Amino acid sequence: MRAAVYQAAGHVTVEEVPDAALVEPTDAVVRVLRSCICGSDLWSWRGVIQRPAGSRLGHEFIGTVEEVGAKVTTVKVGDLVVAPFQWSDNTCPACQDGIQTRCDHGGTFGAPGTDGGQGEAVRVPQADGTLVAVPGGRASVDDAQLPALLALTDVMATGLHGAVLSGAGEGDTVVVIGDGAVGLSAVLGAKAVLGAERVVLMSRHEDRAAVGRSFGATDVIAERGDEGIAAVRELTGGRGARHVVEAVGTPGSWEMALGMVRVGGGIGAVGVPxxxxQLPLFPVVRDHLTVRAGIAPVRHYLPDLLERVVSGRLDPSPVFDLTLPLEKVADGYTAMDERRSIKTVLAG
Amino acid sequence: MRAAVYQAAGHVTVEEVPDAALVEPTDAVVRVLRSCICGSDLWSWRGVIQRPAGSRLGHEFIGTVEEVGAKVTTVKVGDLVVAPFQWSDNTCPACQDGIQTRCDHGGTFGAPGTDGGQGEAVRVPQADGTLVAVPGGRASVDDAQLPALLALTDVMATGLHGAVLSGAGEGDTVVVIGDGAVGLSAVLGAKAVLGAERVVLMSRHEDRAAVGRSFGATDVIAERGDEGIAAVRELTGGRGARHVVEAVGTPGSWEMALGMVRVGGGIGAVGVPxxxxQLPLFPVVRDHLTVRAGIAPVRHYLPDLLERVVSGRLDPSPVFDLTLPLEKVADGYTAMDERRSIKTVLAG
Known part of the structure; x- marks a missing residue:
């Protein structure tokens, strides 16, 4: 089969690789319908982190089940399934706590030695605990809905997780720092899933701000740093926002988060650079803050988000603004690296 | 009147000072029945922080109302009252959020320019928002109950706040790092107020551990650092504790907290050195932690805690192990500095 292969920084190719195949009786093999490129895939593309030459790429994909191991009971051949970016057994203590990204038997697609999402097919370990089938099957979903389902594999659930970690709920004011696909998804999650009333997006890119507005952002603030903090304070009667989603992960974005959060407020952090x-404790103590963070347990949110997408109540697909065939995956990396694309879909 | 006065590091005297007096119509004057020395009072005693010579000391006191301003309506002359260590209007947005220690019109007793608790009387600003009267009055409380009421002015409420911030509740497992008066009060708060099932106290001082056990600690661990972490992990099936109260505030205590908390758990921090x-963000992200901190809003907890003490359901008084007359306040500072006393009461 064909799959994207990491060669070196700035050099990704598509190669013939061994077909995805069952190894354990709890595995499934999924034929990929759509996959995409993640902001975190750019770390090795940029040479910022080391990745072994020859390793596979991508952790976001949807597809149809092609084969299942003897012990798989919840998905069957032909099912249209959505995979979280990490597999999980969904039964261990961490999974029972809703933290499937710390599963005792978990792992990440695309990690060295595993199949990546950016290929024709993927071996999915712990299929029962990982995959969620679209109830009506492939026939119930038209192609135009596939990107929305694809967004659930990571960014939509990650953005929502950030909003949840910030403590946001019905009627609340939330500020989202970060206008990448995760930040934009946090806007949508805060508004459409959690029912926040006022959602402020920090963004200086008009294309991204436009997606943010379509997702329900009530205000867009282009300023950064102290000016950004001042603008949020002005919007919130001087007291700051009760809920801040930190979807960047740099010292500068943390400074903004700490500067704009209201006394007693919450910062939900899903920006993972x-x-x-280091987090200075002084403002946390002084301002009675709640700081929560973590790699989003996508599987935890997936059944609910899937139902919302299939029923047409949620459409995160506008985070995708470029579609390429798998063979052109390198163009997608370049486009995202150069910020010409927010997020790139690979189709066919 | 007589009051403790800071002269220099290691040098506190009792002097004749101007009588406490009403300034604003929202003030009350309280005749002090009992006051005490706080661990934070030792910072200037040790010369670790600067304090103006001639400034007054102490922020924990109970007493009887001697005079009230024209606008005071909730307490009257003769009432037995408990004062939180900070005054607050209890009506501003921060107070309405339950964060009276960030009141728009708040302040700390004993700060330069104010009366301290370690004296014969105290001017209490914002009396209505600050003082809580014992329902039955002075006659309903015998002298033996006064230390329990005194503990509510800071350490009992602060310890409870730490347990609340850790997310602890009914049936939970909580570890308390710190065996000072606040840590011990966190044990009592977790057990007696929040209903935690297993409360582990990190303590290597037998006298403090004994108080901890009397407050409901089910386990006492003398080890520190990596050994302390390993001991907690062994007690919790290898996964760590869901709730950790950090009541010390040093890099070492934070390392312990981060090392012993369960994935998805909470750290409630009231240790304020x-x-x-700096808090390393990596373990917070990796372990999906909730970190909460803040100077305890004692006023928020006071009505409930007062009712518990008066009805005999809560007795935090064992945190006090030395009683001295005001004139011997310097001996109290010395005893606490030398760890011969957990916490010292000043009476008469």
């Missing part, structure tokens, strides 16, 4: 800043 | 460590 390759290096992690 | 004079210097604030």
């Amino acid at each position: 390759h290096t992690m800043p | 004079h210097t604030m460590p």
Whole structure:
């Protein structure tokens, strides 16, 4: 089969690789219908983190089940399935706590030694605990809905998780720092899933701000740093926002988050850069803050989000603004690296 | 009147000072029945933080109302009252959020220019929003109950706040790092107020551990650092504790908290040293942690805690192990500095 292969920084090719195949009786093999490129895939593309030459790429994909192991009971051949970017057994103590990204038997697609999403097919370990089937099957979903389902594999659930971690709920004011696909999804999650009333997006890119507005952002603030903080404070009667989603992960974005959050407020952090800043405790103590963070347990949110997408109540697909065939995956990396694309779909 | 006065590091005297007096119509004057010395009072005693010579000391006191301003309506002359260590209007947005320690019109007793608790009387600003009267009055409380009421002015409520911030509740497992008066109060708060099932106290001082056990600690761990972390993990099936109260505030205590908390768990921090460590974000992200901190809004907890003490359901008084007359306040500072006393009461 064909799959994207990492060669070196700035050099990704599509190669003939061994077909995805069952290894354990709890595995499934999924034929990929759509996959995409993640902001985190750019770390190795940019040479910021090391990745072994020859390793596979991509952790976001949807597809149809082609084969299942003897012990798989919840999905069957032919099912249209959505895969979270990590597999999980969904039964261990961490999974029972809703933290499937710390599953005792979990792992990430595209990690060295595994199949990546950016290929024709994927071996899915722990299929029962990982895959969620679209109830009506492939026939119930037209092609135009596939990107919306694809967005659930990572960014939509990750953005929502950030909003959840910030403590946002019905009627609340939420500020989202970060206008990448995750930040935009946080806007949509806060508004459409959690029912926030006022959602402020920090964005200086008009194309991204436009998606943010279509997702329900009530305000867009282009300023950064102290000016960005001042603008949010002005919008919130001087007191700051009760809920801030930190979807960047740099020292600068954390400074903004700490500067604009209201006394007693919450910061939900899903910005995970390759290096992690230190958090100054003083403002956390002084301002009675709640700081929550974590790699989003997509599987936890997937059944609900899937139902919303299939029923037409949620459409995160506008985070995708470029579609390429798998063979042109390198063009997608380049487009995202150069910020010409927010997020690129690979189709066929 | 007589009051403790800060002269220099290691040098506190009792002097004749101007009588406490009404300034604003929202003030009350309270005749002090009992006051005490706080761990934070030791910072200037040790010369770790600067304090103006001649400034007054102490922020924990109970007493009887001697005089009230024209606008005071909730307490009257003769009432037995408990004062939180900070005054607050209890009506501003921060107070309405339950964060009276960030009141728009708040302040701390004993700050330069104010009366301290370690004296014969105290001017209490914002009396209506600050003082809580014992329902039955002075006659309903015998002298033996006064230390329990005194503990509510800071440490009992602060310890409880730490347990609340850790997310602890009915049936939970909580670890308390810190065996000072606040840590011990966190044990009592977790057990007696929140209904935690298993409360583990990190303590290597037998006298403090004994108080902890009397407050409901089910386990006492003397080890620190990696050994302390390993001991907690062993007690919790290898996964760590869901709730950790950080009541010290040093880099070492934070490392312990981060090392022993379960994936998805919470750290509630009320340890406020004079210097604030940086919090490494990596373990927060990796372990899906909730970190909450803040100077306890004692006023928020006071009505409930007062009712518990008066009805005999809660007795935090064992945090006090030395009683001295006001004139011997310097001996109290010395005893606490030398760890011969957990916490010292000043009576008469």
